[in-house]
Amino acid sequence: MISTTIVLNEERNVTLTAYIQDTDGEFGFSKRPAILILPGGGYAICSDREADPVAAAYLKAGFQSIILRYTVKAKGGWPHQLEDYENAMAIIEENAEEWHIDPSKIAVAGFSAGGHLTACAATLAKHKPTAAVLAYPAILEDIVDSCQPNMPYPYQHVTPQTSPCFIVAARDDRTVHVKNALAFEQALAENGVAFESHIYSYGGHGFSTAEDWINTNSVCPRLPEWIKYSVDWLGEVMGKLTRNGFTEPVSALSLNADYSPVLSVECSLNHLCKQNDEAKDILAPMFTGIEAVAAARGFDVELLKASVGNNTAREIMEMVQIPKDTIFEIDKKLHDIVNILEV
Amino acid sequence: MISTTIVLNEERNVTLTAYIQDTDGEFGFSKRPAILILPGGGYAICSDREADPVAAAYLKAGFQSIILRYTVKAKGGWPHQLEDYENAMAIIEENAEEWHIDPSKIAVAGFSAGGHLTACAATLAKHKPTAAVLAYPAILEDIVDSCQPNMPYPYQHVTPQTSPCFIVAARDDRTVHVKNALAFEQALAENGVAFESHIYSYGGHGFSTAEDWINTNSVCPRLPEWIKYSVDWLGEVMGKLTRNGFTEPVSALSLNADYSPVLSVECSLNHLCKQNDEAKDILAPMFTGIEAVAAARGFDVELLKASVGNNTAREIMEMVQIPKDTIFEIDKKLHDIVNILEV
Amino acid sequence: MISTTIVLNEERNVTLTAYIQDTDGEFGFSKRPAILILPGGGYAICSDREADPVAAAYLKAGFQSIILRYTVKAKGGWPHQLEDYENAMAIIEENAEEWHIDPSKIAVAGFSAGGHLTACAATLAKHKPTAAVLAYPAILEDIVDSCQPNMPYPYQHVTPQTSPCFIVAARDDRTVHVKNALAFEQALAENGVAFESHIYSYGGHGFSTAEDWINTNSVCPRLPEWIKYSVDWLGEVMGKLTRNGFTEPVSALSLNADYSPVLSVECSLNHLCKQNDEAKDILAPMFTGIEAVAAARGFDVELLKASVGNNTAREIMEMVQIPKDTIFEIDKKLHDIVNILEV
């Protein structure tokens, strides 16, 4: 493993420290995933407690770990920090070959203020990470403003194109209230973005990896598992590194096709009901099938539709026993219709 | 272990099945915690998959496990189900002695529609559970209405007196959208109710204990740990059963005293700033201290106050080095002032 | 779940208590695995702490849990206890249909003296369990004799036909020294019997499931995971219950074919070298291959053979690049030769 530090901006004291593990030879693969680590510290410092200890945790899991020490507010305000992030990602991409990194598998992990920067990266950046890990992130107006002025509130910028997110926080966090994590989750849920979230009963603020040696709080005994959970989740989203290279990402992560450019039978019933009459005409066999089931079982049609509203058209058509061929034809026709997201 | 079934309402087919483990003798304690299990099934059935398998999981953890098979909608609508719950709790309390149950340690665990009923129990019931476990609960208007008419939307009824809650769900749940769990968490967070939440990347709806033999979905490998997590959390909230009886609950679960009847130094700065001038006068030494720190370090006073707003007055006064005696006197005076929750 | 108790011997106070879970319907399978639980107590009592709590742990995992309270020494000595076990197994087999048990998946779990009885079941009984779980078992002369006279020392009776075993103990056990567990493992290893073993740094004697509420000792924090480990291992050995029935057992559990009635390329090199000249003639291409590799790389032939001695003939022939067809032919010929276990 080699360690190298690149100065991104001498005046603002911005540095990138990369820990690069070997590949090939006995390892059997030639590319690793990478994780860019953004420590916290209220934009006043870049905390050592959320730098090397986090890097070590992801090195163990096979990642190339790279720490960005971004501009602190004494050296310059927003958007310098986001620029630092973009520069860091550009340098990682440039060095991907030399650093044995698969450029399609670069995650970002940020803590507290660094979690704010990570949320901005996942929503607003040009270099969106493949996946984002947010630990007790600052998201809401009050706490974001208390760090420094003129920064975005990331929950307002979530779209279906936001990177998949893993969120960890403690319910008793008095520095960054748990409402911050929840507001971001809510925005992810509303936009159909894949995420996972663990909010532990207690652990306070700034627990980092929650290893005994690094954590300063009383934390609930479940908390230290979060790093391993994040590693497993990253493997689901980006594909897992094995001796034979990367596995495929887990497809179940994508809820449905409600956010795709064109319609399909993978869209949810609720979503399809909001589309134009052409779409509804194509789906007539499904609606007939639902009505038949409702009649046979004495259900109210509208209630039945509501109760399966989040299921996909395919799932519902299979339930009401429409032949596979018909489903295939319907799907083909739906693909010709542009998906209207806002109705 | 003995198993006994009590018919609560013959006409509506409501039953209570209790699995009662021994105490005393080699066990060394005479009271156990209990958990009342409310299976799901859209209020149309009480699913076997969320009855005995759940009971077994909590028996292993030392609980008395009791299953309520409540009124299904073909036999009667709301509020029969809530009445069934109240009756069940009354019977458990009546039998507490015989069933070796500590009546101050009765939790409820509900799944899907049973999660809706659990959320109603935690917010609206006369017999509030000591703690509530909610698995993929129905909370929001659309899904609740699709089950049966005239039921409450539990997120609207959360208050600071709501029972502590443990929430588990899968992000890809197409039957009860993950927004249901999030809406309830948001309400808990806003009301300062203790909670823990695990939202897993995938696992669909109805995974029950997520044991291989009971679960029907493809679930993410982390999901089956949720039952153990809930057991550990219940031990934190209610006290953990040991050979020598119950441990004390973990105090860190209570965030601050913002919801207590009178003020104290355990209230947060944000909350105290919303109180009357009398309270602010008493707290003058704290405000002076904050101003002094801001002046010494060149910080903006309002930003500094915002950044520690969720800390308690005690924490802040310790930070600005106010003597312990003074803190004690301030606390005493604050206790004479009624806490105004809504300002 | 129903609970039923059968009196096996009234005079000796021998009983069988079965906890039987449902199948079919929502569960989707019609047979479950079963586990017969043999509590400890020095053959003087059958401890309650190693009865119901253990039953609950395996019920959670989908098993039918059945507790045998066998003859205690005040009521009669060896071999009454082994007879009780045989009777219990006979009754389980008779009731397999009614109790929804797959008769090919009946495990036994025993603790301390019950671990001794389990070890006897796994080695000496007519009704050998499909798999055996031994918790801090009494195996060696001194401790076995101190319980009651004339009992077997199970390590002396291990053969290749012994049931696969899962062994758990604590290194600081002062009642049944950890040498007991080790002696049994040694015998299993020498006879090629599949096993898994976890010896924890501390936990004393009699920790049962090591749940907080049942255990009386100070135990190392890793210890309570042993029950889950045993469940996973049982799934590997017997096949794992899923909604669609049992999975196949994990084949890697069988080290090689050194204990099969006839020879094959799945036997180890060391074992084949002890067979007759006919076998060695058939294997000539393998030996030639090894010599060629040794010559090419400058290795001593005998050292090379020693270093791969535990590998199977198939593995070695693949390493030295013998064609698949030739391996197939060699295997076929080996099948005609009787395996000589003792040479």
Add this chain to the structure above:
Amino acid sequence: MISTTIVLNEERNVTLTAYIQDTDGEFGFSKRPAILILPGGGYAICSDREADPVAAAYLKAGFQSIILRYTVKAKGGWPHQLEDYENAMAIIEENAEEWHIDPSKIAVAGFSAGGHLTACAATLAKHKPTAAVLAYPAILEDIVDSCQPNMPYPYQHVTPQTSPCFIVAARDDRTVHVKNALAFEQALAENGVAFESHIYSYGGHGFSTAEDWINTNSVCPRLPEWIKYSVDWLGEVMGKLTRNGFTEPVSALSLNADYSPVLSVECSLNHLCKQNDEAKDILAPMFTGIEAVAAARGFDVELLKASVGNNTAREIMEMVQIPKDTIFEIDKKLHDIVNILEV
């Protein structure tokens, strides 16, 4: 974190690579534990798969990780490898201050051939490690000899002064048979050395940390937890690093005082029974107490003594209700008698 490589012997290509994490400042402590890593490879190579990946795992846990690439047999035979180890330990001790290492907390972890070297370090070296981690170690004659001639068989050199050991192996290891691990455990048990051992049902040879990305075998799902288990165990043996420095080691690890230079009431009954008449005279009250209990309950005295033989004199005297003062006096007198280990 800095990385530095020291050449120990240029001709034999022996190097020491140290990964050194920061201390003080935000970390709050000034010394860390260290672990010296000895990769495997049959003494023919030092495998990369058992070098950096292992270092990363212990870095995550707060250790300074140091890799020794020792003499391979093409460059020189035994005892060069043991000399390399001694030199490495000497250099770590010399650099302890600069490398922020507590010299009383230096562990060694070795794999396969490196496990052999670790076992030699724990038994024969001048620089004995505080604790030793052995992964699928080569211990027995056949496999040790097949690596290179004239090396010790470590099980023959275990004494009560051997370092505490953590042992991990897979039952289906065909390269280094599981009998190797068991032989070493047996020797540790016979000499009262603290140990922990996990032998997993399957996982083959050379699984290293068993992370998905490093392991090449099919391993049982429990296996990848072994590294975390070893970390927890090291914390028990050496004290656990926290923000406030090291905790005390867990005393339960020491079974009894049977191996101390003088006698005490912490020695086991079995051991005391082998001592001289003077010791037995001092212990007369204990023997009288045992006889009284046996008489009262109708037990055979010798059987009773056998059944508590591994308990300490203190435990037994407390059981038979000898006053604390008397126990104190007996203990004091026993301290004057030299402990005879071999009787």
